[in-house]
Amino acid sequence: MELPPGIKQSFEHEGRVCKLKRALYGLKQSPRAWFGRFTLAMKTTGYQQSNADHTLFVKHKGGKVTTLIVYVDDMILTGDDPEEIRTL
Amino acid sequence: MKDLGQLKYFLGIELARSKQGISLSQHKYVLDLLSETGMLACKPVETPIQMNHQLGILPDQIPTDMGRYQRLVGKLIYLTHTRPDITYAVSVVSQFIHAPSEEHMNAVYRILRYLKGAPGKGLLYVKNDVSNIEGYTDADWAGDQTTRRSTSGYLTFVEGNLITWRSRKQKVVARSSAEAEFRGMAQGICELLWIKSVLKDLEIKYTNPIKLYCDNKAAIQIAHNPVQHDRTKHVEADRHFIKEKLGQRIICFPFVRSASQLADVLTKTVSNKDFDSIIDKLGMIDIYALT
Numbered sequence: 290m291e292l293p294p295g296i297k298q299s300f301e302h303e304g305r306v307c308k309l310k311r312a313l314y315g316l317k318q319s320p321r322a323w324f325g326r327f328t329l330a331m332k333t334t335g336y337q338q339s340n341a342d343h344t345l346f347v348k349h350k351g352g353k354v355t356t357l358i359v360y361v362d363d364m365i366l367t368g369d370d371p372e373e374i375r376t377l
Numbered sequence: 378m379k380d381l382g383q384l385k386y387f388l389g390i391e392l393a394r395s396k397q398g399i400s401l402s403q404h405k406y407v408l409d410l411l412s413e414t415g416m417l418a419c420k421p422v423e424t425p426i427q428m429n430h431q432l433g434i435l436p437d438q439i440p441t442d443m444g445r446y447q448r449l450v451g452k453l454i455y456l457t458h459t460r461p462d463i464t465y466a467v468s469v470v471s472q473f474i475h476a477p478s479e480e481h482m483n484a485v486y487r488i489l490r491y492l493k494g495a496p497g498k499g500l501l502y503v504k505n506d507v508s509n510i511e512g513y514t515d516a517d518w519a520g521d522q523t524t525r526r527s528t529s530g531y532l533t534f535v536e537g538n539l540i541t542w543r544s545r546k547q548k549v550v551a552r553s554s555a556e557a558e559f560r561g562m563a564q565g566i567c568e569l570l571w572i573k574s575v576l577k578d579l580e581i582k583y584t585n586p587i588k589l590y591c592d593n594k595a596a597i598q599i600a601h602n603p604v605q606h607d608r609t610k611h612v613e614a615d616r617h618f619i620k621e622k623l624g625q626r627i628i629c630f631p632f633v634r635s636a637s638q639l640a641d642v643l644t645k646t647v648s649n650k651d652f653d654s655i656i657d658k659l660g661m662i663d664i665y666a667l668t
Contacts, residue, residue: 339575340574340578341578347578349580360388
């Protein structure tokens with residue numbers, strides 16, 4: 290998290306810092322923070338982030354495959370493993 | 378988060394399933410666009426762009442409403458997600474968004490009139506026995522009237538279904554048609570390699586070399602035998618790149634006769650008859666058309 294420009298100098302002079310508990314709505318960095326959190330959540334559920342397209346997540350289980358693709362806040366979940374799709 | 382069930386509508390793209398396969402279209406988007414522009418009752422045309430159009434930026438052109446032009450072109454660009462048939466025409470009109478003239482606006486209207494002819498046209502994905510990745514590349518030579526740059530385009534197919542396509546004016550001037558084609562090939566290879574890597578993540582692997590169809594024998598020759606040559610030394614990076622992929626047997630370049638070159642519709646204007654036949658081969662159908 291970075292301080293917004295302008296606020297930065299005055300804070301650094303006085304040696305003060307801001308502590309945010311989480312990324313706030315409307316901040317420049319929040320989309321990225323959201324996506325980072327989302328990626329982490331997907332990874333802990335066993336999905337792998339594709340190197341070819343970072344918005345594509347893939348999970349292989351028992352020869353079956355489930356994929357999730359993200360566009361901003363729209364997602365498509367598809368695959369040949371209905372059980373996995375239901376549980377996610 | 379909300380589960381919206383079976384996928385039917387995503388980012389303005391309609392998806393329909395049938396016994397034939399899965400189809401993607403932007404039917405509603407086209408109709409909205411036509412009604413917004415007051416073109417719902419216009420007379421349809423067969424092709425999105427006039428044969429041998431000479432569009433360029435002229436010093437004595439009559440300027441048109443720039444904001445309107447830019448908005449229209451932007452909307453058409455979004456439409457190319459399911460419409461490879463208008464990709465070339467849209468790439469032409471989008472080259473003038475900084476200085477549009479009446480003539481350019483008429484070219485945009487022509488695209489709208491073409492859309493009116495088949496608003497529900499979209500891509501059909503069918504299951505078949507083909508098991509490979511293939512591509513087509515093509516380039517025109519010095520097609521740009523103002524800068525004499527060439528346009529190249531590619532189409533990629535996975536298991537016989539069209540996946541990605543692009544029509545793009547090249548960044549530099551090519552001194553020969555083979556050179557233009559050659560640059561196009563390098564671009565096509567990049568796209569095919571990317572598709573291969575996406576499929577690899579899905580654990581779908583194809584071992585045979587990817588076929589990239591090309592209709593320029595000279596470019597194929599240069600790819601196979603990249604000797605240092607006065608007329609080719611300035612395309613050195615592309616040459617080495619292509620040779621490397623050929624050497625690893627990742628890719629091969631079968632020759633295709635111009636008549637069966639599908640990528641033609643991405644780089645030049647084609648006659649009504651050829652246009653229809655190519656569009657059919659791309660797997661485009663109008664699911665709303667009464668048969």
